[in-house]
Each structure stands twice: as C-alpha cells, then as structure tokens.
Amino acid sequence: MNSRDIKAWVALQLHAEELKGVHLKELFELDADRFNKLSVSTGRFMMDFSKQRMTTKTLDKLLDLARQQELSAWVEKLFSGEKVNVSENRAALHTALRSPSSESLSVDGQNITSDVHESLAKMEGLVQKIQRGQWRGYDGSPIRSVVNIGVGGSNLGPLMACDALEQYAPTDTQRLDVHFVSSMDGSELEKLLPTLDPAVTLFIISSKTFSTIDTLANANTARQWLLDASSCDASLINQHHFVAATGNVQGALDWGVPKKNQLLFWDWVGGRYSLWSAIGVPIALKIGMVNFRAMLNGAHQMDKHFRDAPFEKNLPVLLGLIGVWNINFLNIHAHAILPYDGRLAEFPSYLEQLEMESNGKSINHENKRINYRTCPVLWGEVGSNAQHAFYQLLHQGTEPVMCDFIASATRYKNEGAQLQEQHQLSLANCFAQSRLLALGTGALETSVKAKDYQHYDGNQPSTSLMLDELTPETFGGLIALYEHKVFVQSVIWEINPFDQWGVEKGKEVATSLLAELNEKGKGGLDSSTEGLLRYTLSQGEGSNREN
Amino acid sequence: MKINIYGSSLAAWVAAACLAKVGNDVVICDVSEGADQELRKISVIRDELGLLDELTLQINEGRLARVQHVNAEAGVHWLALQSNEQKLAAQVINSLQKAECLYALVVSQCNFSVGATADLQSQLGGSGDVVYIPDNLQEGRALEGFNKPKSLILGFDNDSALTRVKALLRPFSSNLEGLQIMSSREAEFTKFAITGMLAIRLGYVNELANLADQLGVDIGVVQDGMGADPRIGRHYLSPGCGFGGQNFHAYVSRFSGILQKERQQSLLKTIVEENEVQKELLFRKLWQYYKGDLAGKTVGIWGVSFKPGTASIDNAPSLKIIDALISQGVKVRVHDPEALNNLKAHYAEEALIAYYDDHMELVKGIDALLLVTEWPLYCSPDYEVLVSRMNKPLIVDGRNVFDKEMMSLSGIDYLGVGR
Numbered sequence: 001m002n003s004r005d006i007k008a009w010v011a012l013q014l015h016a017e018e019l020k021g022v023h024l025k026e027l028f029e030l031d032a033d034r035f036n037k038l039s040v041s042t043g044r045f046m047m048d049f050s051k052q053r054m055t056t057k058t059l060d061k062l063l064d065l066a067r068q069q070e071l072s073a074w075v076e077k078l079f080s081g082e083k084v085n086v087s088e089n090r091a092a093l094h095t096a097l098r099s100p101s102s103e104s105l106s107v108d109g110q111n112i113t114s115d116v117h118e119s120l121a122k123m124e125g126l127v128q129k130i131q132r133g134q135w136r137g138y139d140g141s142p143i144r145s146v147v148n149i150g151v152g153g154s155n156l157g158p159l160m161a162c163d164a165l166e167q168y169a170p171t172d173t174q175r176l177d178v179h180f181v182s183s184m185d186g187s188e189l190e191k192l193l194p195t196l197d198p199a200v201t202l203f204i205i206s207s208k209t210f211s212t213i214d215t216l217a218n219a220n221t222a223r224q225w226l227l228d229a230s231s232c233d234a235s236l237i238n239q240h241h242f243v244a245a246t247g248n249v250q251g252a253l254d255w256g257v258p259k260k261n262q263l264l265f266w267d268w269v270g271g272r273y274s275l276w277s278a279i280g281v282p283i284a285l286k287i288g289m290v291n292f293r294a295m296l297n298g299a300h301q302m303d304k305h306f307r308d309a310p311f312e313k314n315l316p317v318l319l320g321l322i323g324v325w326n327i328n329f330l331n332i333h334a335h336a337i338l339p340y341d342g343r344l345a346e347f348p349s350y351l352e353q354l355e356m357e358s359n360g361k362s363i364n365h366e367n368k369r370i371n372y373r374t375c376p377v378l379w380g381e382v383g384s385n386a387q388h389a390f391y392q393l394l395h396q397g398t399e400p401v402m403c404d405f406i407a408s409a410t411r412y413k414n415e416g417a418q419l420q421e422q423h424q425l426s427l428a429n430c431f432a433q434s435r436l437l438a439l440g441t442g443a444l445e446t447s448v449k450a451k452d453y454q455h456y457d458g459n460q461p462s463t464s465l466m467l468d469e470l471t472p473e474t475f476g477g478l479i480a481l482y483e484h485k486v487f488v489q490s491v492i493w494e495i496n497p498f499d500q501w502g503v504e505k506g507k508e509v510a511t512s513l514l515a516e517l518n519e520k521g522k523g524g525l526d527s528s529t530e531g532l533l534r535y536t537l538s539q540g541e542g543s544n545r546e547n
Numbered sequence: 548m549k550i551n552i553y554g555s556s557l558a559a560w561v562a563a564a565c566l567a568k569v570g571n572d573v574v575i576c577d578v579s580e581g582a583d584q585e586l587r588k589i590s591v592i593r594d595e596l597g598l599l600d601e602l603t604l605q606i607n608e609g610r611l612a613r614v615q616h617v618n619a620e621a622g623v624h625w626l627a628l629q630s631n632e633q634k635l636a637a638q639v640i641n642s643l644q645k646a647e648c649l650y651a652l653v654v655s656q657c658n659f660s661v662g663a664t665a666d667l668q669s670q671l672g673g674s675g676d677v678v679y680i681p682d683n684l685q686e687g688r689a690l691e692g693f694n695k696p697k698s699l700i701l702g703f704d705n706d707s708a709l710t711r712v713k714a715l716l717r718p719f720s721s722n723l724e725g726l727q728i729m730s731s732r733e734a735e736f737t738k739f740a741i742t743g744m745l746a747i748r749l750g751y752v753n754e755l756a757n758l759a760d761q762l763g764v765d766i767g768v769v770q771d772g773m774g775a776d777p778r779i780g781r782h783y784l785s786p787g788c789g790f791g792g793q794n795f796h797a798y799v800s801r802f803s804g805i806l807q808k809e810r811q812q813s814l815l816k817t818i819v820e821e822n823e824v825q826k827e828l829l830f831r832k833l834w835q836y837y838k839g840d841l842a843g844k845t846v847g848i849w850g851v852s853f854k855p856g857t858a859s860i861d862n863a864p865s866l867k868i869i870d871a872l873i874s875q876g877v878k879v880r881v882h883d884p885e886a887l888n889n890l891k892a893h894y895a896e897e898a899l900i901a902y903y904d905d906h907m908e909l910v911k912g913i914d915a916l917l918l919v920t921e922w923p924l925y926c927s928p929d930y931e932v933l934v935s936r937m938n939k940p941l942i943v944d945g946r947n948v949f950d951k952e953m954m955s956l957s958g959i960d961y962l963g964v965g966r
Contacts, residue, residue, distance in 0.1 A: 134874035140827070140834030236839055
C-alpha cells in the first residue's frame with residue numbers, strides 16, 4: 001500500500017512466509033474439516049476454496065485487509081452512485097440496471113431507477129414486436145435474423161449470454177437467429193452476410209459512444225449490403241433494418257438510426273458492465289424478455305448478497321480476497337478460468353475483458369505508481385477441452401497458476417439418461433482435475449513408484465464454484481459475482497476499475513497510420529513500422545497494377 | 548337398413564340425406580358438442596346448396612331422425628367426425644361393445660391418421676367390421692358427389708366386410724368407374740396423399756405467381772397455358788393469398804407432421820410454412836406500395852372468411868393481414884357478408900378495427916382496399932364510385948377477381964397476385 005496503514009498487508013506477508021513450505025496435501029491431512037471451514041454456500045451457489053493454499057488464519061488476515069482498505073465504505077459508494085470512476089468523473093451504476101422499480105435510486109437529482117425501467121419498457125416493446133413477427137423489413141416480411149454489431153463490452157457480454165442461455169429461447173414466439181459480428185477487418189460479416197436474407201435481417205448497432213471505428217466500419221458494410229440488395233433508399237433501410245443501443249442519441253441520429261429505433265443507456269454504465277442495459281437487447285431477443293428479466297433479477301440477488309452478507313460469507317469478497325492472496329502473497333500471476341460446461345464456452349473471453357480491462361492498472365487513486373502487482377494474466381477454456389490443451393502446463397509446467405473451476409450440479413433434467421451421463425462424466429473430470437492439481441500424484445493411491453516424468457507436484461490452488469443449475473437467474477448471479485469480485489480487488493489495490501485509458505492511445509496511433517497507408521502521412525516513424533508500411537504498400541501496388 | 552350417423556361435419560349431413568333418400572332408416576346421433584341446433588342454423592348445412600331441403604324432406608318422410616346419444620340398434624354405424632374427434636370415435640365403438648350387438652358394420656369417413664381405422668377395428672374385435680371410405684366432398688357439389696361418385700376407395704382389413712359395404716353403396720354406384728379396394732392403412736394414406744398433392748399444387752402456383760410478379764408476367768395467361776396441358780389440367784391452378792380453413796389446414800399439417808416424424812421430410816412442411824408467408828402477401832404489397840410508411844393510414848378489407856360461402860375465419864389469411872396492419876398502427880375497416888361476428892369475437896375490443904355492413908360505405912376515404920375473400924358480391928363493383936370515394940384509389944386483389952385493364956382505365960392502382 002502506498003498511502004495508508006499497511007499493517008494488514010505486512011501481516012499477510014509474514015503469514016505467507018509461514019505457509020510457504022506447506023503443501024496443499026498436508027493442509028488437507030492436518031484438518032479433516034477443511035471443506036466446512038473453507039467453503040460457503042448460498043441458496044444457489046456453493047464456493048469451495050478449501051483447495052486454496054490458505055487456512056482459516058489466512059482468511060482472517062485477508063478480512064483484516066478488507067477492513068483496513070475500507071471495503072464496506074467502498075461498496076456503499078458503488079451502490080449509492082458516488083463517482084467511483086474518478087478519472088472520468090462518473091458513477092458506475094451497473095447495479096442500478098438490475099434493481100427492481102421498487103428500489104428507487106436518485107443520483108444528482110435524477111431518478112435513475114425510473115430511467116432504467118423506462119428504457120427496459122422500450123426494449124420490451126421492441127423485443128415483442130420482433131418476436132411476434134411484426135417488425136418488418138423493407139419488403140414487408142417479418143424480421144427473422146438479428147445481427148449485433150459491437151465490440152468489447154458491446155459484444156462479449158451479449159454473445160456469452162446468448163450462448164449460455166440458448167436452451168431458454170421461448171418456443172411460443174417466432175424463432176430468431178441472433179448473430180454477432182465485431183472484428184474491424186470485416187471477416188465475420190464477409191462470412192455471415194451470404195447466409196442471410198437481407199429482407200428479413202435486422203442489425204443492432206451496439207456502441208455506447210457511437211464512435212467506435214470497428215463497429216461503424218461493420219455497420220457501414222451492412223448498410224451497403226442492404227442498399228444493394230433492396231434498391232431502397234437509405235432512410236427506408238435505416239428505419240426498418242437498424243436499431244441502436246447507445247448512449248449517444250445525436251451520434252446515432254447522424255449515422256441514420258431514427259430515435260424510435262434507439263435504445264438508450266447512460267455514461268454511468270461502463271462498456272464491460274453493460275449487458276444489463278440496452279446492450280443486452282440481443283439477449284432479450286434470444287431468450288425472451290421474461291428470461292432477460294430473470295437474469296437481471298439473479299444479478300440483483302447477488303448485488304444484495306454482496307452489499308449485505310458479512311465478509312466471511314460473502315462470495316464476491318472471498319473470491320476477490322483469494323485472488324489478492326494468490327497474486328500478492330503467493331506470487332501467482334496466471335489465472336485460468338475453467339467452466340466444465342460447454343454453455344459457458346464464452347465465459348473465459350468475457351472475463352478476460354472484465355478482469356484485465358478493469359484491473360490491469362498500475363496507478364492508484366492518488367495518481368501514484370504502485371509497487372505491488374494487480375490483475376494477473378487471465379485466460380481459459382471449457383475445462384474438459386482444455387484438458388487436451390494446456391492442462392499439461394498446469395500439472396507439470398514451471399508456472400504456478402490459480403484456477404477457477406465452474407460447474408452446475410444438475411443438468412439435462414428432461415433430456416434422457418445418455419446426456420445426463422455425459423454431464424456426470426464432465427463433473428467427474430472437473431472434480432478429478434482440481435483434486436489432482438491440489439494434491440499431485442499423492443492424490444492417487446498407487447503402490448507403483450512413478451517415474452519422474454510421471455510425477456505431478458500438485459499444490460496448484462483452485463476454487464470450485466458450483467451452481468445448482470444454469471438458469472437465467474444463476475447466470476445473472478454468476479456474472480454479478482465476478483463483477484463484484486473485480487471491484488473488491490480494485491479496492492484492495494486502490495485502483496480505479498472503471499476506466500480504460502490503456503486502450504485509448506492505440507486508436508490515435510492507428511488513425512495516424514491509416515494516413516500513412518493512404519500515403520498521406522508525414523513519415524518519421526520507427527524503422528520497424530516503416531518497414532511494415534513499405535512492405536504492405538509494395539504488395540498493394542502489385543495488385544493495383546493487375547486490376 | 549338401419550343406419551346411425553355420427554358427427555356434425557358436412558360429410559355427416561350429406562351422408563344422412565343421401566342414405567335416407569334411398570330408403571334407409573337413418574338416425575343422426577349428434578355426439579359432437581353443440582350440434583343440437585336447428586338444421587337451418589347449422590352453417591355447413593345452410594352453406595351447401597340443396598342440403599337443407601333434402602334433409603328436411605327426409606325428416607318429414609320419416610326416414611331420418613336426430614337423437615343425441617349412441618343408438619346401438621342399427622346395423623350400420625357411419626362415423627363422419629372431425630379430425631380432432633378421435634376420442635368420440637372410440638366412445639362410439641365402446642358403446643357398441645357394451646350393447647353386445649351381434650354384428651356392426653362401422654363405416655369411417657374420419658381423417659384421423661394412418662392406422663386409426665385399424666385401431667378402431669381392433670377395439671371392436673369380433674363384433675363387426677370397420678371400413679374406411681375417405682370422403683371426396685367438394686363443397687358446393689357435395690350431394691352430387693355422394694350420390695354419383697366416379698371413384699370410390701374402400702379400406703378395410705377383414706374380407707367379410709366387402710359384401711355388406713357393397714350392398715350399402717349399391718344405390719350410389721351407377722356412375723362408378725373405379726372402385727379401389729385396399730387395406731385401411733393404405734386408404735388412409737391415399738386420402739392424406741391426395742390432400743398433400745393439392746396443397747403442393749396450390750403452393751407451387753402461389754410460388755409461380757410471386758415470381759410472375761417479379762418478372763412482370765401475367766400469371767393468368769400462364770395458368771391457362773398450364774391448364775391446357777392434359778397432364779396438368781385446370782383444377783387447383785388459381786393463385787391467391789394463401790389457403791385457410793380448419794379442415795384442409797389441419798389435415799395438411801397433420802400429414803406434414805407424419806412425414807416429418809417418419810421421414811424427416813420437409814416438402815409439405817415447406818408448403819405449409821410458405822402458405823403462412825403467402826397469407827401476408829397483400830400486406831407486403833401494401834407495405835411496398837407505401838414504402839413501409841403505413842402508420843395512420845386507413846385500409847379497407849373485403850372478405851374475412853377463409854373462403855366464400857362460410858362464416859369461418861379459421862386460419863384465414865385475413866387474420867394475418869389484420870394483425871400486421873394494426874401492428875403498424877393502421878386503421879382497418881372490414882366487411883364480410885357472413886363472418887363479421889366471428890371476427891368481432893376474435894379481436895374483441897381492438898380499437899383500430901371498424902366493422903361495416905355496407906361494403907361500398909366502407910371505402911369512403913380509405914387509402915387502400917384489399918380484397919381477401921372472393922364473395923360474389925365484391926366481383927363487379929362500380930369503379931367510378933370507388934374512385935370517387937376512396938382517398939387513394941389503390942386496390943390489392945388477393946384472388947385476381949377484378950379486371951386489371953378496367954381498373955387502370957378507371958384510374959385505379961391495381962395490384963393482383965402474379966399480374
């Protein structure tokens with residue numbers, strides 16, 4: 001800690017020294033009741049952190065650290081709409097997006113809750129019109145395909161949610177295909193457009209600022225595709241084929257999306273926290289408004305838990321503190337996210353942004369450089385697939401890695417024994433891997449002496465997070481849990497998790513290099529970049545000549 | 548012969564009239580719900596020319612009676628139930644068994660599914676035979692079709708039935724050119740196959756009409772050319788804005804379901820789905836005409852029943868068109884000689900819909916007129932009056948009944964189906 005009381009931090013450092021030589025296997029042998037002491041169960045979640053390299057004493061000291069860093073006060077600041085995003089002078093009120101209309105919140109004299117519910121109502125009207133087959137394309141046919149154009153938070157959250165909750169798509173309304181395109185090079189559109197019927201395709205332009213170049217480039221391509229296919233004029237196409245989820249009314253209007261097709265959210269919604277807002281409209285289209293609201297409610301339940309539950313029983317607080325322990329005291333700087341559930345395949349990508357864009361910082365609230373580590377490198381994959389990819393490194397490599405195993409206890413209730421068996425198989429693998437990572441070859445009761453290359457050291461820490469089942473509610477809760485975990489860590493580290501200055505500069509540099517590629521630049525670059533430009537331009541000249 | 552007839556369908560009433568006329572002692576057992584109305588109030592009877600008179604005559608002559616229960620005395624039991632009344636058929640068989648009759652000949656004209664007749668036969672066991680005779684009713688010519696069929700299909704699984712069925716049908720065999728005898732399953736399949744074929748034909752013609760629209764060809768001319776080919780013939784070649792009705796639709800969907808389940812086959816499914824798309828055709832034409840800007844316009848609709856001659860709006864194209872229009876904030880005026888009460892019941896308090904008793908009154912100030920059901924009353928309107936009364940003289944003709952040339956001479960913008 002740079003600026004304040006550092007007692008709790010120092011205590012943890014000393015404690016880590018004590019625990020240094022103790023293997024997880026020994027910790028389990030020392031205390032038969034370890035699971036009961038180091039796991040928390042709420043209604044629908046169960047978090048087992050007994051496979052972390054810690055004891056109840058560690059937990060006490062981490063809770064001291066949380067108190068020392070005034071976590072409670074920060075949580076209140078977050079929920080009550082204080083400007084916790086200092087560098088941008090904004091609140092971060094994603095929690096208000098999922099708050100029921102009965103719990104009204106005013107910030108700066110503005111009733112935020114009623115704004116939120118007004119926006120939700122508009123979204124509901126639009127979703128129902130599309131789902132009832134009454135949103136019409138240029139030739140009067142009902143829309144059947146929806147393409148979300150967005151990047152970062154305007155893509156990853158909705159994409160992940162649609163993927164995870166597909167089974168909840170309503171069966172009594174018209175079935176919609178929901179697609180996502182994000183990459184600025186147009187690769188996804190190039191593949192997708194030939195498979196779509198332009199007359200029945202609606203595009204959602206998801207961009208908070210409505211200035212994201214990646215998104216606008218894709219939107220322009222999409223509009224040209226519609227203009228070419230329909231021979232209609234642009235204003236007709238804009239009216240019937242484009243919806244904007246944005247915070248910039250004028251920007252969307254200038255591009256051509258009429259106000260009636262705009263779903264709005266506010267500057268106090270960060271991009272990576274925006275799937276609860278109008279940015280979530282693809283989710284609502286996919287799973288229906290009832291399920292979308294259930295997802296919001298699940299997140300709201302987690303919000304209440306985070307705000308009200310004592311720290312020692314508080315899932316986001318514990319998950320955040322465990323991370324701090326591993327990163328700052330056990331020097332583990334890699335974090336693998338391992339859902340044992342194919343529906344959560346996109347969850348690791350989503351967390352890459354949520355965690356690394358939020359806490360990948362090194363300047364504290366007082367604008368000073370900090371002298372401890374913050375967000376680790378985080379990646380992941382569906383666990384059972386990752387077993388055939390990077391688990392080798394987890395088991396026998398040289399890098400310490402902390403893992404989050406995520407699984408639902410029940411699945412396929414009405415879908416037959418065969419699939420249920422597959423779920424059992426997946427769970428068996430999930431439990432086997434965390435066990436093996438923790439205990440090493442010691443987990444196996446074998447009398448045969450293993451050769452060195454067959455040996456597993458173990459002692460890789462992990463948390464297992466179980467859901468009773470994956471529903472819109474538990475899914476909402478899961479995402480909110482990680483959002484708050486990130487916040488908890490930011491409080492400990494005294495950094496602002498809600499800005500992302502590290503992604504701004506690249507855009508400026510790209511703009512200047514675009515000029516270079518068009519041969520209108522000023523030159524004077526480093527030799528590598530100049531070399532790359534020279535090579536590209538020389539290749540382009542060749543193809544121009546052929547044309 | 549003593550014959551009981553079960554059901555309230557057109558097929559039931561036609562069989563009753565015709566079987567009584569040739570001297571049988573016929574009892575109509577109204578086992579279907581709500582079928583105990585006066586004859587003249589039953590729309591399937593009223594809508595079929597000559598049927599009410601014939602039924603009344605046979606009742607007066609004492610050869611036809613109506614009861615509301617299963618009367619097991621008869622030797623012949625004629626089932627003409629709706630395709631969703633399979634349970635009633637089972638109940639009839641059940642009561643025959645309870646009555647312990649010596650032998651019952653059960654004739655089924657019900658289109659339940661492939662195998663339904665065989666199921667009834669096994670339920671009846673040794674107490675009689677069940678014979679499936681698919682109806683080949685064409686509404687408007689139903690009595691003639693029953694009295695003098697050109698071809699008949701008999702489907703049964705016990706040979707003992709043949710003599711008795713032939714005797715029963717003998718008075719109706721004077722014009723018979725082909726008598727097909729097959730197993731009950733084959734007969735049921737054949738009936739499905741015929742209905743499916745007709746649906747496919749209609750679907751194909753509609754598809755052709757839509758293409759003709761795009762290519763600027765008059766489908767009417769093409770229709771004549773196709774019909775002249777003896778391999779094709781003229782029947783079922785008129786394009787339109789989709790077929791509806793309870794029986795045909797339910798029947799095609801049912802067959803499509805069987806094909807899907809047994810064969811993963813999707814031809815008929817596509818036809819049914821495309822027909823739903825076709826039902827919105829007039830809306831799409833209107834939408835394109837007004838470039839997607841329909842809010843606040845007033846649109847008139849002539850005809851809402853699924854076809855002329857009935858008050859039924861089951862699966863009618865008009866419903867999809869009205870839904871689409873009111874979703875766009877269009878004020879809709881409707882006229883129909885028979886079906887307005889059904890439509891009112893369907894839409895309850897919908898403020899955007901106004902109901903008109905006079906179809907020429909309806910056109911005052913409207914921005915478009917859609918002809919959805921070709922009631923004869925609509926076929927020759929006074930074009931000058933239309934032009935003078937309509938705010939925008941635009942007519943979208945879903946059944947190609949109007950004269951295109953006359954329309955444009957009168958200054959009306961005319962949009963047909965495929966022309």
